[in-house]
Amino acid sequence: MRAIRIHQYGGPEVLAQVEMQRPTPGPNEVLIKVKAASVNPIDWKLRAGHMKDVFPLTFPTTLGLDVSGTIEEVGPGAARFKRGDEVYVSLEAGSGGGYAEYVVAKETIVAEKPSTLDHVQAASVPVVGLTAWQALFEVAQLRADQKVLIHAAAGGVGIFAVQFAKAKGAYVIGTASSRNQAFLGDLGVDKAIDYQKTRFEDVVHDADVVLDTIGGDTQERSFKALKKGGVLVSIVQPPSQELAAKYGVRALFYGSHPSSSDLTEIARLIDSGNVKTVVETVLPLAEARRAHKLSESGHARGKIVLKAA
Numbered sequence: 482m483r484a485i486r487i488h489q490y491g492g493p494e495v496l497a498q499v500e501m502q503r504p505t506p507g508p509n510e511v512l513i514k515v516k517a518a519s520v521n522p523i524d525w526k527l528r529a530g531h532m533k534d535v536f537p538l539t540f541p542t543t544l545g546l547d548v549s550g551t552i553e554e555v556g557p558g559a560a561r562f563k564r565g566d567e568v569y570v571s572l573e574a575g576s577g578g579g580y581a582e583y584v585v586a587k588e589t590i591v592a593e594k595p596s597t598l599d600h601v602q603a604a605s606v607p608v609v610g611l612t613a614w615q616a617l618f619e620v621a622q623l624r625a626d627q628k629v630l631i632h633a634a635a636g637g638v639g640i641f642a643v644q645f646a647k648a649k650g651a652y653v654i655g656t657a658s659s660r661n662q663a664f665l666g667d668l669g670v671d672k673a674i675d676y677q678k679t680r681f682e683d684v685v686h687d688a689d690v691v692l693d694t695i696g697g698d699t700q701e702r703s704f705k706a707l708k709k710g711g712v713l714v715s716i717v718q719p720p721s722q723e724l725a726a727k728y729g730v731r732a733l734f735y736g737s738h739p740s741s742s743d744l745t746e747i748a749r750l751i752d753s754g755n756v757k758t759v760v761e762t763v764l765p766l767a768e769a770r771r772a773h774k775l776s777e778s779g780h781a782r783g784k785i786v787l788k789a790a
């Protein structure tokens with residue numbers, strides 16, 4: 482089968498297309514014929530070696546956590562799916578393997594893909610959908626009567642976070658650059674903030690929840706946007722506990738985890754028409770280098786997807 486592999490840490494040029502043996506599903510695993518795999522910032526952070534203390538890679542390795550495709554084969558004891566089922570999955574960060582024509586996954590993390598999406602669209606959902614879902618509802622426990630500030634609302638995670646929070650009934654404030662202000666309106670935010678023109682902490686002081694997808698200075702300033710007793714959830718770096726104490730809020734770092742049941746719930750919301758995905762760019766698998774460069778620009782609107790078949 483074809484796969485895009487890396488043999489060392491480095492820039493996009495270390496991504497290379499190779500021919501390799503098709504994997505075989507072990508006990509309680511399924512073999513998925515990949516139709517599409519999406520690119521997430523973690524892919525290029527892993528490639529560049531930025532995450533080697535948390536997720537050290539063993540070379541050669543195949544990157545890619547988000548996959549949509551069909552079940553090709555089931556391993557011993559795997560009973561949830563049968564050949565031909567259309568599925569999507571967020572693979573485990575340490576294993577990956579999605580930039581390939583076939584990938585093996587534990588059956589417990591796989592879910593039926595949303596029936597209203599094609600495979601390119603479905604592949605764009607798992608990591609960002611799960612992250613937004615778990616950060617807002619498992620960690621921050623966002624309620625309908627609350628106000629949430631979502632940074633990078635036009636990015637992969639932000640697009641889902643805005644729509645999930647709106648579907649819950651919350652009041653949603655999103656940040657993006659000037660070019661994305663109308664886009665945020667279309668997504669359904671109650672208030673869009675242009676971070677190039679306005680310091681968000683000058684206009685938001687009473688958020689119950691902040692979802693930090695940026696870190697650094699944006700994270701520090703986010704404390705001022707929270708009301709006392711509020712919660713800051715960062716998906717990029719552990720927030721300062723000194724600042725949390727100073728402002729009387731909770732502040733946590735959160736790393737999402739694969740979950741078949743959460744993916745099923747997300748598929749239900751998508752199929753009900755309440756949540757949509759936004760795919761900005763579709764490229765063939767062979768153009769993974771270009772896809773990484775686009776993602777590394779930090780200004781993708783929605784998702785970049787690699788088509789395997």
Ligand SMILES: NC(=O)c1ccc[n+]([C@@H]2O[C@H](COP(=O)([O-])OP(=O)(O)OC[C@H]3O[C@@H](n4cnc5c(N)ncnc54)[C@H](OP(=O)(O)O)[C@@H]3O)[C@@H](O)[C@H]2O)c1
Nearest residue numbers: 522612633635636637638657658661716735736737780781
């Ligand atoms: N912990 C976890 O489990 C987890 C899971 C998923 C992602 N992440 C991390 O979360 C981050 C976001 O992921 P993603 O997939 O959403 O990334 P992404 O799609 O690449 O985000 C791109 C978006 O960021 C926006 N942006 C850039 N600078 C901004 C700023 N200063 N203020 C507001 N918006 C800004 C851009 O909007 P403009 O073009 O308008 O600037 C663009 O739409 C990444 O660092 C990723 O690694 C963590």
